[in-house]
Amino acid sequence: MSLEISYDSKTKKLLLPKDAEIISPEVKNDIDQLNSLTHEIIANGSDVPPVPTPENFNKDMSKMIRKLYETGVQAFKSGKFEDSAKQFSIGIEMISRRHKFESFQGTLQELSLFLMSRADANLKAKQYLKAFNDADMLIGMMMNTPENFLRRGVSNYFLGNYEAARADYQRGLSFDENNERLQTELNIVLDKILEENGDYL
Structure with missing residues (x-):
């Protein structure tokens, strides 16, 4: 048709x-x-957009985005996790409004920082599905960062997806086998899986 x-x-x-x-x-x-x-x-305003470089990255927008990040971090430190997540969401919205022809490398760095921070705020606010979505996007952007597997693993654990959490922790450990937090969370989820299977009390 x-x-x-x-x-x-x-x-x-x-x-x-x-x-x-x-x-x-x-x-x-x-x-x-x-x-x-x-x-x-x-x-x-020109027939051909300029070559994206760090020099022609919109500095005014960068300042506003940085201010939103600082406000979000301050709210996080004060224990206002939902407010913190909102600030990071506004920052992500501003990042998405950058000109498509600006340096993608700069935009990607900003976006990953905000997504990590919002995932952490959502975990603290017990918004596990939102945290999972952010962590899942981060893994798509930065596959070799163990902390992103930790974020998604914790989200999966509290969503009741224990096998998925185990897989996330193990994948994170494949990038950093000495990560104590990943090892601790893996042991917790393995105990939970055994308990769910009736093999451990």
């Missing part, structure tokens, strides 16, 4: 019929991404 694509010269966007998302969600997603990139090129 074909979709009729039109162009709106006022908004400078490609348009699809209203039912496009139902008919072909992939095409709708591609058009949305194309519109987003086109908007950023037009806002850039």
